[in-house]
Amino acid sequence: MPPPQLTDIDLSRLGMEVPLPRIDHALKELWEQDRAKTRASLVNFAIYTEDPCSLARNMEMLESITAEHACRAILILNLPDGNANAPRAYINALCRPYQGQQVVCSEQLCFILEKGTALQVQNMVFAHLDADLPLVLWWQGSLTQHFDERLHSRVQTLIVDSSRWTDPAAELDALSEALESRTSHFDVRDLSWTRSHFLRLALAGCFQDAQALAQLPQIDRIEISHAKGQRSAGLLLGAWVAGRMQGELQSAGEEPVFARPDGPSITLHLQESPDGPALSSLTLSGMNVQIHVSRDGESRFVHVCAHCTSHEHEEVFPADVESDAELIGEQLSRAGGRTLYASMIPVLRRLV
Amino acid sequence: MENPFQETLFHRNQAEPCTMVIFGATGDLTHRKLIPALYNLAASGDLPPHFQCIGFARRDKTDPDFRSELETANRKYSRQTHSDELWQRFEQSIHYHRSEFQDLEGYRSLKDALDRFDQQRGAPANRLFYLASAPEFFKPILELLKQAGLNEAPEGRWARVVCEKPFGKDLTTARALNEVVSQTFEEKDTYRIDHYLGKETAQNIMVLRFANALFEPNWNSRYIDHVQITCAENLGMEGGRGGYYDTAGALRDMVQNHLFQLLSLVAMEPPTDLSADSVRDEKVKVIRSLRRWVGPEAVGHNVVRAQYTAGSVDGVERVGYRQEDRVNPESNTECYVALRLYVDTWRWQGVPFYIRVGKQLPKKATEISVHFKKPPQVPFATASMLSNSENTLVIRIQPDEGIALRILCKQPGQALIMQPVKMDFQYSSSFGKASPEAYERLLLDAMLGDATLFARRDEVENAWKFIDELEHAWHQSAHPPPMCEYPAGSWGPKEADELLAQDGRQWRLL
Numbered sequence: 001m002p003p004p005q006l007t008d009i010d011l012s013r014l015g016m017e018v019p020l021p022r023i024d025h026a027l028k029e030l031w032e033q034d035r036a037k038t039r040a041s042l043v044n045f046a047i048y049t050e051d052p053c054s055l056a057r058n059m060e061m062l063e064s065i066t067a068e069h070a071c072r073a074i075l076i077l078n079l080p081d082g083n084a085n086a087p088r089a090y091i092n093a094l095c096r097p098y099q100g101q102q103v104v105c106s107e108q109l110c111f112i113l114e115k116g117t118a119l120q121v122q123n124m125v126f127a128h129l130d131a132d133l134p135l136v137l138w139w140q141g142s143l144t145q146h147f148d149e150r151l152h153s154r155v156q157t158l159i160v161d162s163s164r165w166t167d168p169a170a171e172l173d174a175l176s177e178a179l180e181s182r183t184s185h186f187d188v189r190d191l192s193w194t195r196s197h198f199l200r201l202a203l204a205g206c207f208q209d210a211q212a213l214a215q216l217p218q219i220d221r222i223e224i225s226h227a228k229g230q231r232s233a234g235l236l237l238g239a240w241v242a243g244r245m246q247g248e249l250q251s252a253g254e255e256p257v258f259a260r261p262d263g264p265s266i267t268l269h270l271q272e273s274p275d276g277p278a279l280s281s282l283t284l285s286g287m288n289v290q291i292h293v294s295r296d297g298e299s300r301f302v303h304v305c306a307h308c309t310s311h312e313h314e315e316v317f318p319a320d321v322e323s324d325a326e327l328i329g330e331q332l333s334r335a336g337g338r339t340l341y342a343s344m345i346p347v348l349r350r351l352v
Numbered sequence: 353m354e355n356p357f358q359e360t361l362f363h364r365n366q367a368e369p370c371t372m373v374i375f376g377a378t379g380d381l382t383h384r385k386l387i388p389a390l391y392n393l394a395a396s397g398d399l400p401p402h403f404q405c406i407g408f409a410r411r412d413k414t415d416p417d418f419r420s421e422l423e424t425a426n427r428k429y430s431r432q433t434h435s436d437e438l439w440q441r442f443e444q445s446i447h448y449h450r451s452e453f454q455d456l457e458g459y460r461s462l463k464d465a466l467d468r469f470d471q472q473r474g475a476p477a478n479r480l481f482y483l484a485s486a487p488e489f490f491k492p493i494l495e496l497l498k499q500a501g502l503n504e505a506p507e508g509r510w511a512r513v514v515c516e517k518p519f520g521k522d523l524t525t526a527r528a529l530n531e532v533v534s535q536t537f538e539e540k541d542t543y544r545i546d547h548y549l550g551k552e553t554a555q556n557i558m559v560l561r562f563a564n565a566l567f568e569p570n571w572n573s574r575y576i577d578h579v580q581i582t583c584a585e586n587l588g589m590e591g592g593r594g595g596y597y598d599t600a601g602a603l604r605d606m607v608q609n610h611l612f613q614l615l616s617l618v619a620m621e622p623p624t625d626l627s628a629d630s631v632r633d634e635k636v637k638v639i640r641s642l643r644r645w646v647g648p649e650a651v652g653h654n655v656v657r658a659q660y661t662a663g664s665v666d667g668v669e670r671v672g673y674r675q676e677d678r679v680n681p682e683s684n685t686e687c688y689v690a691l692r693l694y695v696d697t698w699r700w701q702g703v704p705f706y707i708r709v710g711k712q713l714p715k716k717a718t719e720i721s722v723h724f725k726k727p728p729q730v731p732f733a734t735a736s737m738l739s740n741s742e743n744t745l746v747i748r749i750q751p752d753e754g755i756a757l758r759i760l761c762k763q764p765g766q767a768l769i770m771q772p773v774k775m776d777f778q779y780s781s782s783f784g785k786a787s788p789e790a791y792e793r794l795l796l797d798a799m800l801g802d803a804t805l806f807a808r809r810d811e812v813e814n815a816w817k818f819i820d821e822l823e824h825a826w827h828q829s830a831h832p833p834p835m836c837e838y839p840a841g842s843w844g845p846k847e848a849d850e851l852l853a854q855d856g857r858q859w860r861l862l
Contacts, residue, residue, distance in 0.1 A: 104781040204357035210475040244356040311474045316441040
C-alpha cells in the first residue's frame, strides 16, 4: 500500500520500485539495457524531506538539476506520520540528449521511509553514495531532528533554505552547533542567501564607479523589498551590505540599526511586496546619494540606477537565477570551502 | 578607497570601468567573436560598469547601422541566447568611429570621443585598444596612437593593447613589430592573443598536471615514451582563405603560435606561483630548450611538409591545394606539417614530441596524447600481447573537450588475455553547462590585467627563431627538403608516417 498522502501517480514518477538489497544490481541492469546511454556523475546530490506534498516538486527539480549537473541524485522522503512500514526504494535514470547522438544519464534513487529514524536516514544516504564523490545534501527538514553528528560528519556541502524555517532561531542554533562540532567539515549554503546573489553582484558592479564609491560613507539607510516569506533573504542581504560598510549590529527589532566607527549609523528597512521575485529591490540612500537596484516582474535582468551629487548612471546586470533548481545549480557550480554565509550566522541569529 | 562589496563576493574580480577600441571593427572577427564575447560577458554580469566600445574602421557607417549589423551577428554567433532586453541596453555602449588607419586626425577625434565618455562618467576610465585589423596596419595604428597621446593612460588608469595574430611572419618582422609596440606600450600592457590558450581544456592542462599527484611524478622521460600533438582540420581554403594562407602556411599559421603554446603547457616546469610572468617564464624556457634543426638535412630528417592533392572528405570531392581559390597554382606553401621535436631539459631528455597539423584531413580534432612507457616486465604477458597497448593520456582540446586514459585490463575468461580499455571524461556530459568562449575569458583577463593566457615578447620571438630555421631550409637552401603530397581526406603524407616509423612508433588514430 502506498504511504499516506502519496498517490499512485506520485509513485509512478519515481521510477522502478526495487527491493532495497537489489538496488545496485538493478542499477547495473538499467545501464545494460541501452548501450547508447552514458552514465555521468560528478557529485552525490541528496535531498531529505519530510513533506509528502513536495515529492512532485522535488522530482521536477532533480530533472532540471541533472540536465546541467551530472550527479547521483538521492531523494529521501521520511514520513513521520506514516505506519512504520518497511522502507521502499525506486530507481530511475534522468537522461538528456547530448550532441544529438548520445544520451547522457544521471542515476536517481528515491527512498520512502515511514517513521524513519536518524539511523535509517544515515544508512539510506551512506549506503547508496557513488563512492569517492562529494556529498551535497539539501536538508529540507528541520535541523533539530535527525540531523546528527554521524550524518553531517560525512557531508561536504549542506544546503538549507532559511526562508522555509518555522523557527529560525532554533534552526540557526542547531546549525551553529553542527558547524562547531569537532567532526564536521561541511560548508553550508543557504538558498535565502543565494537568492540575493544577483543584487549583490549588481551592487558590487555599481560601486566599481569611483563617484558612487566616494559617496559610500554618506549612506545611512538600506531599504529592501522582499516577497512574502522571504524576510530572511532580506535580513541576510541587509546585514551583509551593512557589514561591508563596517556596520556593527547595534539594535535588532523591526528596523535594525548598524553603528559605524566613522560615519552615520545605518538603518535597515524591510518591506514586504505582495508579488514579484523573492527580492525585488535594494536601495542605499544618504545625503546626496541614492543607489537603487531593482528587478521588474519576470525580467531576467536587474537595473541599477545611481544618483550622486552631479552624476547619474544606469546599468543592467543579469538576474537569471530564481527557481530552486537554478539556485541549487548555482551552488553545485561553486567550489567548496567555507563561505561568507557561515560567517554571517551570528549576526543573523541576533536579527531573528 | 576599495570597493567593499567586491572583496568577498566573487571568485574572481570584476574589471574597473573601461573603454575598448576595436581597430578593424567591420571585420569578421568583430562580428563573429569580439562582440558576441562582450555580449556574453554582459549577460553573465562580468562586463565592467560604464563599459563603452568604439569600433574604429574605414567604411562610412552610422552608430545605428553599426549596431544593427552587430545585432544580426550576435543573434547568429552568441553562445547564450540573444535577449532583446539586454541588447537594447548593451548596444547603447557601442559606437562607430570612421577613420583611415593612417590618418592622425582620426586618432585625435578618437581621443576627443574617449575624453567625452570620461566626462559623462565623471571619472576617467581604463582604455583597451584591440588590433583586429589586417596585420599590415598594426604599425601605423600603434604609431598614431602614440602621436595622439592615446598610449598614455589617464592618471590612475591604464591603457593596454591587445594584438591579434599573426604577430609577425618571421623573427625579423616580429621583432620590428615588438619594437613598435614597446615604443608605444610597456610590455606589461601588451597582450598578444592566442585564442587556444582561452580554451577550457588548454587551461586545464596545468590543473591536470600540477593538481593531481597521480600525474606529475610520472611526467618525465623516465615514464613517458613520447608525446603527440595533433591539430587536424577537415576544411581547405573555403571562403577566400587561400589568399592569406598561401602567404603563411601551416608552420607559421598554426605551429609557431597555437601548437607551441600547447607544447609549452605540456612540457613546462611547475611555476613558482600563478602570476602571469611566473607561468610565462616557464613556458618560454620550453621554447628556448627546443633542439634546433638547422640546415636542409636536419630539417628534412625531422620535419615533413606537404600539400593535399584532389580527394574527398566525408564523401565530398575536394580539389588539390594548388587548384584552390586564391592560391598560386605553383605554390610552394605547405598545408600540412609534421615535426619531431626534442625539449632538451633534464625532464624531457630523449623524449620526442611529435606535432602534426594539416588541412583537408578526415576530421576536425585538436588533441594532445601522452604515451607512457611500457612496464619493464609483465610476468603474465608476452611481448606481442603488449604491442600498441601502452598507457595513453589523451587531452582533447576541440571538439568534444575532455580527457581519456587508456589502461590495460584482463579480459574476462579462463585465459589471461589483456585488453586496453578507455576511461573517458567529457566536459559536456559531466559539467553540462557550456564553457565560455575563449574570447570571453581572454577579453576579461585583458581588462583585469591578467596576462597569463597571453604570449609574451620573448615567447613569440623564440618561437619565430625556431620556425625561421625551418623556413630557411625549405625556401632558401640549394637542396630543400621535398614538398610531399597526400590526397585530401587522408591522414597526411606517408612520409609523416615514416617519421614516426623510424623511431618504432606510429601516429595515434583519432
